[in-house]
Amino acid sequence: MLIGISLISFFIMHLAPGDITASESAFNPKASEESRQKLRALYNLDKPLITQYGLWLKRIVKLDFGNSFASHQRPVLWETKDDKGNVTKGMIQDALPITLMINLIGLIIIFVLSIFLGVVSAVNQNRWPDRLITVIVFIGFAIPGFWLALLLMYWTGVTHSWLPISGLHSAGYEKMGQIAQYLDLFKHLILPVFVSSLGGLASISLYVRNGMLDVLQQEFITTARAKGLTENKVVYGHALRNTLLPLITIVGLSIPGLIGGSVIGESIFAISGMGKLFFDAVLMRDFPVVMGILTIGSVLTLFGNLIADIGYAWADPRIRRGITN
Amino acid sequence: MKILTQNPLALSGFIIIVAVLFIAIFAPWLSPYDPNYIDIHSILLPPSVSHFMGTDGLGRDVFSRMLYGSRISLLVGIVAVGIATVIGTFLGAIAGFYRGYIDSIIMRFVDTMLSIPTFFLILAVIAFLTPSIWNIMIVIGLTSWMGVTRLVRAEFLSLRNREYILAAEAMGASDFRLISKHLLPNSLTPIIVTSVLGIASAVLTESGLSFLGLGVQAPQSSWGNILTDGKEYIQFAWWLSLFPGLAILITVLGYNLLGEGLRDLLDPKNKNQKK
Numbered sequence: 001m002l003i004g005i006s007l008i009s010f011f012i013m014h015l016a017p018g019d020i021t022a023s024e025s026a027f028n029p030k031a032s033e034e035s036r037q038k039l040r041a042l043y044n045l046d047k048p049l050i051t052q053y054g055l056w057l058k059r060i061v062k063l064d065f066g067n068s069f070a071s072h073q074r075p076v077l078w079e080t081k082d083d084k085g086n087v088t089k090g091m092i093q094d095a096l097p098i099t100l101m102i103n104l105i106g107l108i109i110i111f112v113l114s115i116f117l118g119v120v121s122a123v124n125q126n127r128w129p130d131r132l133i134t135v136i137v138f139i140g141f142a143i144p145g146f147w148l149a150l151l152l153m154y155w156t157g158v159t160h161s162w163l164p165i166s167g168l169h170s171a172g173y174e175k176m177g178q179i180a181q182y183l184d185l186f187k188h189l190i191l192p193v194f195v196s197s198l199g200g201l202a203s204i205s206l207y208v209r210n211g212m213l214d215v216l217q218q219e220f221i222t223t224a225r226a227k228g229l230t231e232n233k234v235v236y237g238h239a240l241r242n243t244l245l246p247l248i249t250i251v252g253l254s255i256p257g258l259i260g261g262s263v264i265g266e267s268i269f270a271i272s273g274m275g276k277l278f279f280d281a282v283l284m285r286d287f288p289v290v291m292g293i294l295t296i297g298s299v300l301t302l303f304g305n306l307i308a309d310i311g312y313a314w315a316d317p318r319i320r321r322g323i324t325n
Numbered sequence: 326m327k328i329l330t331q332n333p334l335a336l337s338g339f340i341i342i343v344a345v346l347f348i349a350i351f352a353p354w355l356s357p358y359d360p361n362y363i364d365i366h367s368i369l370l371p372p373s374v375s376h377f378m379g380t381d382g383l384g385r386d387v388f389s390r391m392l393y394g395s396r397i398s399l400l401v402g403i404v405a406v407g408i409a410t411v412i413g414t415f416l417g418a419i420a421g422f423y424r425g426y427i428d429s430i431i432m433r434f435v436d437t438m439l440s441i442p443t444f445f446l447i448l449a450v451i452a453f454l455t456p457s458i459w460n461i462m463i464v465i466g467l468t469s470w471m472g473v474t475r476l477v478r479a480e481f482l483s484l485r486n487r488e489y490i491l492a493a494e495a496m497g498a499s500d501f502r503l504i505s506k507h508l509l510p511n512s513l514t515p516i517i518v519t520s521v522l523g524i525a526s527a528v529l530t531e532s533g534l535s536f537l538g539l540g541v542q543a544p545q546s547s548w549g550n551i552l553t554d555g556k557e558y559i560q561f562a563w564w565l566s567l568f569p570g571l572a573i574l575i576t577v578l579g580y581n582l583l584g585e586g587l588r589d590l591l592d593p594k595n596k597n598q599k600k
Binding site for chain 1: 444445446563585
C-alpha cells in the first residue's frame, strides 16, 4: 500500500515536463548546458527513473526525505544539525502541526454540530426544523469554500475589522501574555476553521439524519418505546448509538479531503501549513517537498483509517468479539 | 420525465441544470458584449443597466464573461465525470465479474488512490502540465473514478449469482455479453446517481483550481478565474466576487439536488419508508 503510494507520487512528479534545472537556470542566461548537467548529476536527475526511485525509497525508509531544491535547501521532513551545531528546522515539521490543529478542531466541530443537526432533523422529519436544516445542508454542500472565505474575510475583516484576516498571529505576538496569545490565536483561527469544516459538516449531518431515520424504523426502537422509555432515552440512548458506528468510518474517509482542502483555505488566509507549503512547492517544481508531502499526507490518511478501524472495534462489541452478524 | 415531477428536489435541480445548459449553449447570443473586449474607459463600473454585473479591472463586461464561464464549468463537469465513469465502470465491472486475484489487484489500486489526498494529486499533476481546460478535465477525471469502481463492483458482486445471470451463462452467453447486456443495465441506477453528484464536485474542483490560477487561463473566462480577479479588487468591487460565487453555488446546488432526488426516487428502500 505504502509502496503503491510512493510509486504513484514519484512517477507523477517525474513524468512532468521540465525540471528544477530548467527553472533554476531560466533566471540565469549564463547557465550553460554543461552546468545544467552538473546540477542534474548533483540531484541524481541524470540516472534512469527506476534508479532514482530506488535511491529515493532507500532514503524514505530511513525517514530521510532529503532537502528542498529551493535555494534555502531546508530539510523536507525534520530538523537537522550541521557540523557547527546549527539546527535547521524541517519544512513539514513547521507546517504539519498548523494544518493538523486546524483540521482537528474542524473535525471536533463537525462531529458535535453535525450529530446535533442530524438528530434534530431526523426527529422532526419533514417538519420545519428538518426542512430548514436540509436547506442549510444543501447550500453548505454547494458553496465554494474559497468564495465564502473571501466574502467572510471582506465582511468581518475589512469592513468591520472584527477578525484578523490572515496569518495565525498578530504583530507583537511574542510580547503578549500567555492568555493574550491564546486569544490571539483563537481569533485568527475562527475563519479558517469555519471554512474548512463547512463541507464536512454538511455531508456528515445529512448522513446522521439518514442513518437516524433508518434506525428509528427498526423494531428495537419500537420495543424501547413500548417499554415506556422517555423519548430522549430512545433517541440518544438507543438510536443515536447505532447511527454513530458507520460515522466513524465516514470520518476516517473524509481525512484526505480535509487535508487536500487545506490548500485553498491556507492560501487565502496566508497560513503557512501543509497546503500552502505544497502549493508553493508545486509551483517551484520542488520535487523532494512535493513528494514528501504527498507521502506524509497519504500516511496520515492511512493512520486515520487505522484509528477509525480501531475506534470501530472499540465502539462495537460485535466486532470486538469477532462475531459477524 | 414523469419520475422527476414526483420529487420537488429533483425537479428544481433539473430546472437549474437545464437553465445553465441553455445559457451555456446560447452564450454568444445572450451576452451584450464581447467577453474579452477590453475597454479602459469603463474600468470597475458597478452594476448598472448597461452592465448588469458591472465591469472588471480591465473594463470587460462581467455579465458576458459569466455567460461564457458557464460553458467551462459545464464542459469540465461533463467530460471529467464522463472519463471517471468510463474508467470506474470498466474496472469495477472486471473486478466484480472475475473476482479472485484480478479483483484484489484492482481494489488495492483503488485503496491506494483513495488514500492520497485528491486535491494534492490534482494540483501536482496540473502544475506540471501546462494549465489548460483539457488538462483539467482529464486530470479531474483520472483522479475521481474510484467511487464508481467500488460501486459497480459491489453491484456486480450482488448480481453475479442471481438466477437470470446464471441462466444466461448456462445458455452460453459470453463474458462480454453477460457484462454488457445483463449486469451493466441492472447496475445503471447507482452509476447515474453517482455521476450526477460527481459533476457537482468536478465543477467545484475546477473553480478552485482556476481560483488558484492553475485552471482555465486568461483571457478565457471561467467562474473561478473571475473570482481570482475579484479577490484583487474586493475592497472596491464587491460585484466581481459576488456573482461568480453565486453562479457556482447555484450550479453545484442544481446537480446535488438532482442527484439526491434521483437517489431517493430510484432507491426501492426509500420507497418502502414512505409507505
